[in-house]
Amino acid sequence: MTDAVISSGHDDETAAEAAERALDEKTFGFWIYLMSDAIIFALLFATFVVMSHNPAAGSASHTLFRLPDTFAKTILLLASSTTLGCSTAATATGQRWRTLAWLGATFLFGLGFVTMEISEFYGMAVAGAGPWRSGFLSAFFTLVGTHAIHVSIGLVWIVLSGCEVTSRGLNPFVVSRLYRLGLFWHFLVIVWIGIFSFVYLPEIL
């Protein structure tokens, strides 16, 4: 299908160049997406801050949050961030199985985080402090829940990436997707640090 003879020239984009450019654009586009996602989180934060002045019918928050749990969740997420960093390093040197192993570790830590999150939510709901209880609790559940949903999507993404690395190896497309997965995940860790410092810490201290 290719007319190789007339296809060499200055403005002709080879398939490799086109692919490289596409990946560059995807990365840039993903950064912009992350920015708009950051706006969503910022708005949820702002809503939470406004609502937290008015706990109304809900129980006061310092009786709701338990320091050890929150601490454990933070550790889990930070650990997952580190293991994902290791996975990226392995990718950079083309080590497929190491990439996979570290991805697996990240998945486990992430799963631990989400599990703890769900049990916290469940515990609160059972204790009569569900999101329908007060504006404050609605804002809390929505902010933290939106983060947890993001992490869950990240988990699905990790599984899919794992399958892809196994079946296709580390080709440039896969590597680029892993890179964006990393951006997404580290972004979520940063959001969590925000949640930890603005939602949990003030109540615990």
Place this chain on the structure above:
Amino acid sequence: MLGKLTIDALPFYSGIAMAGALVVVSGVLGVAALVTWLGRWRYLWSEWLTSLDHKRIGIMYVTLALVMLVRGFIDAMMMRTQQAVALDSDGYLPPGHFDQIFTSHATIMVFFVAIPFLTGLFNVVVPQQIGARRLAFPFMNSVSLWLTAAGAALVMSSLVIGKFSTAGWNAYPPYSEAQFSPDVGVDYWIWAILVSAVGSMLTGINFLVTIVKRRAPGMRLMMMPLFTWATLCTSILMVFAFPALIVAASLLGLDRYLGMHFFTDGDGGNVMNYVSLFWIWGHPDVYILILPAFGIYSEVVATFSGRRLFGYESLIYSTAAITALSLVVWLHHFLTMGSGADVNAFFGQAAPLIAIPTVVTIFDWLFTMYRGRVQFTVPMLFTLGFIVTFVVGGMTGALLAVVPVDIHDTTFLVAHFHNLLIPGALFGYFAGYQYWFPKAFGFRLEEKWGRRAFWAWIVGFCLAFIPLYILGFMGMPQHLNRYYTPGWQPYLIVAECGAFFILCGIIFLAVQLATSIRDRAALAVPTGDPWDARTLEWATASPPATYNFAVVPHVNGIDSWWTMKQAGTAARKPGQFHDILMPDNSGTGVVLGAMSFVFAFAMIWQIWWLAAVGALGIFAALLSQTFRDHAEHRIPASEVEAIESRRILAPALVSGAPT
């Protein structure tokens, strides 16, 4: 099994509602029957619905906008008629129905007319203006289109199944909460907004990346045509603003579905939070609608004055300044979250600030015309119509800030709003539609009916809205479905006459389209450049080949097509052709849109199993697309050469295929 959906959802309760439902259903069936009769399903599917070609996606966007314009206008007509007759009487519409209509009118006009119209024009024009062959993310573009279409379909279905919201287009709580609006109307609003807002956000990302990354070699930012500049700024605003709308609608949904207390009365809810969130989006959105129109006016003025835009750089700075100021108000609403910020701030303090770049812009246009030889074509008429009405409207806007009488929440506001959005946005899109039609189809729109349409619109606009300014001063509140002040009625009857003129305007546009298709051979534009235009989009064939540019041009200044024509390089046949990589078609976007519709519809009626089906469908569609890396085909150089030589040797042949 069917959630809240029962036989009562069908509009047997009112003859008018039934008629509306029948029109929608027979319209859909009629189109389906027509396509079947013509045997065109396969063609429609493979050439249009699944196309990732930005020109075709753009044409589909504009088609959606025009169809929805008719719907939105029928709503307007019904309201005008109600107000014209409802003195001391009920009129012909029950109050609940009137409220549905003004909610759906405004929702449709903003989300399903203005946004698709401007997005469609971006699609057709911008890649060609910057010398690109495609958008950065062609598949995502198709997703945006089909999400927008799904949102529009949701609003249309509410005519047939159930009712639409009665809570106004901004759905202010607490009225929009489940306590006061227990039926599905507000849910229809929420899901239509959510689905289409995601589409608009993706559009913003797409055009931002395309303009930053895909400009022709040599085209620096300060060489971009003004429409491209407007698109860039609009995209930035979309990326910033739409998340706020998504959050506002979602939190309202959480209140309604899960009994949360974001915006309820009591239990720690805070209504002002919603108002802030809504205007974090709403305020920039006014500029999202207006900036593209300004960009179009700039192109039209330059082309039909036959000269370089006066103050080209100051026009760019004005566009950027308007964008920057909208981001400032964005931030302002953000920082005053929940404190009940004055949501009419725009009509107050912000207006004078924004007025400065606007005035600069208008003077630049006037100087361009003054120094040039103006051709009064239809796009130019719309531009002039805009300048006159907008200047007058701007002064009344200034009045809002200074007059002592309280005209807030009166019809003054309605008039002011429409003055911003009809001449300030819609006329711009009409100008763009007339101007770029030959670009997209290879033949011009015929002038006579175009002129008539313009005059009908402008006269109709003045008749329909000047009375509302006056009524505002007389203290008539907005959203009235009946009244007891005889003095208002004459003005409302004049406004009704205005609406009839606008109706003629719409009919004339349809006639113009029909006669132009009929006479397309006579109206053909074989050279592809009917207006002797200046910017790069006219360097391609009209209609363009899928790849737009056989050879990507090298740009070294503004108005590069004009420069090429002056230098005599425009008609030069490229010496060499290359293979070109273009994206394959994909049906996944359609599937995603359809599944989003199913999901949203199921959520509205709380049919949980169907919602699960929709969600799985969305997931599967995404999955099938995510890992496809080689969704491109190669157009061999010989084929490119064949297409291009046809264009140069027998251009009439190319433009003779205007399907």
